[in-house]
Amino acid sequence: MDILDDSKNTSICMQCNQRIINYSNQLCRKQFLSPSRINEYSKIRGVQINQENKIESGNLIIDEFIKETQLNSKCCDDFIEWVSCSNLENIKYLTFGGNSKIYSGTWKLNQLSTNIALKVTKNSNNINDNILNELKIHHKCRSQNIIPFYGITKSPEGDEYAMIIKHAEHGDLRNYIRKFFPKLTWTDRIKILIELSKALNSLHQMNLLHMDFHCKNILVDEADRIFLSDFGLCQPIDSEMVSSSIQGVLPYIAPEVLRNKPYTKQSEVYSISMIMWELTSNKPPFSNKHHDVELALSILDGLRPNTVEGTPDFYTNIMKQCWDSDPLKRPDASLLPKIFEEMIELCKMADDKTVSSKVAFYSLPPQIESERETKSFGFDNMLPAYHSESEEKLFMSNENSFVDIDIEPGI
Known part of the structure; x- marks a missing residue:
């Protein structure tokens, strides 16, 4: 297309x-x-x-x-x-x-x-x-x-x-978050996510997967416009690389990809959940841990970043759906712009402190929930949330699996 x-x-x-x-x-x-x-x-x-x-x-x-x-x-x-x-x-x-x-x-x-x-x-x-x-x-x-x-x-x-x-005046999104974090409102955050989800959708409509979707590959210009960049790992959905390699920044890689399952559109929904968390925390996910086999196995066990205090429940709810271990339980990638757009008014109320986070709890409207069930890409043979002995041997014996994963020091 x-x-x-x-x-x-x-x-x-x-x-x-x-x-x-x-x-x-x-x-x-x-x-x-x-x-x-x-x-x-x-x-x-x-x-x-x-x-x-x-x-x-x-x-x-x-x-x-x-x-x-x-x-x-x-x-x-x-x-x-x-x-x-x-x-x-x-x-x-x-x-x-x-x-x-x-x-x-x-x-x-x-x-x-x-x-x-x-x-x-x-x-x-x-x-x-x-x-x-x-x-x-x-x-x-x-x-x-x-x-x-x-x-x-x-x-x-x-x-x-x-x-x-x-030239992107503010550099990458991580730099932008650090620079403006004290001023970022929930409305600002959700507007960033709307633009990111639209960028992702534009790729998916062309039958492409970015495969390296994280804050360092997102740029922000002087008008605060959001741009996706760095297509070095981007591949057609039916490419052999999509199903045969583990590449990228470890905390942003979906659990099914760590299990050597095919990389799909829903894998990039998981990456968005980590960006959502970084927008609330002002630091990269798992920045206090080494990005190694041990962290990969912990992610397979269900390890996720701790929710930052003060994050509205409606935001947390969607973030946790996006980082679910089962791709079928994540919101469909094509519906994310609509989901985020429907959160705008709740974000405005949260910014005005007129509604508490407990009252402003957001759940997917029935029609979106229904569409998600029919459109999601899933796996018939999805492994359980825990890792098996064979998975551990796979990571330990296949040193090349993590060659292209960026290692970020703790902060």
Whole structure:
């Protein structure tokens, strides 16, 4: 499914009067094209690409990927552009995460400028299937809740390639929570969850699973808009990787995945429950524990973070449903935006202290409960909540299972 075919996911650009994915007062990419590229862009809009035009990436695979995005462009901001390093200024190293370095900078052309971030993936000078997969999936996922992917350039250091994406002023959601936690209201929290669940739904509608859904891969811009990012582990639902690997940040990985069951949409509902908890606690789940086999087995035994005092019961109720060991008992992923939206008024009352948390207890409306039962993805052979001796041997003997799990120190 192409979500750009739905008019609800696009608006009209105020600069070029064509469809735009971002809000209408955001970046019109057509204006960032050089004069020679504007002519090519016009031809592309008529589905006529100049095959003789040379993209200067120095890599045939990247050249073909860029041309493909331009040929299939439907909006003024949904194609990838090769950007010369000469058009990038004020490049500053920000951080290192996973296998990528992140820089900030300014993209300048035609007397225009915009703040951007550069994501440099390790060994991207050799474009392999994994790196190309991330580029293609990030572009495919483009929507208002996905961090905009503008172009590709050379790394500020070395021969590797860098993705040019929108700069998120507040960084990742974890940084945002820490920065604004004293001011966060329950209404603020639920609005974040509404946007996150919509972003997740946009992926699921394209038959994709993010598979690395946690606060460090969620970005927040200067307008407090929420964006999903980092598609390095993202895979089609029917991919072999979905059913054959355990990857990600351990506290966010659903119990069924730890049991080597297939990763599903409902597995990402579990991840949302951990984000819900982090929004109430101002710290990552299980930050006081080593992220190792012992913690994995404890999660299989039913270990979950302790509910933070002062959390309204209606919020706690949904959070606990989302982290249920049985995927069938979690709210259906497609219904989460509706569920969170229905919590808005309760959050406003909780913020005004006009209703106590005991009175504001929320349960799913009957119609949602009914839909959830028919739509949920489940397993016929789901293991019990406790772990068996064979499971323990599996974790102990298969050291590679946790190679890609991020280890976070206690705080």
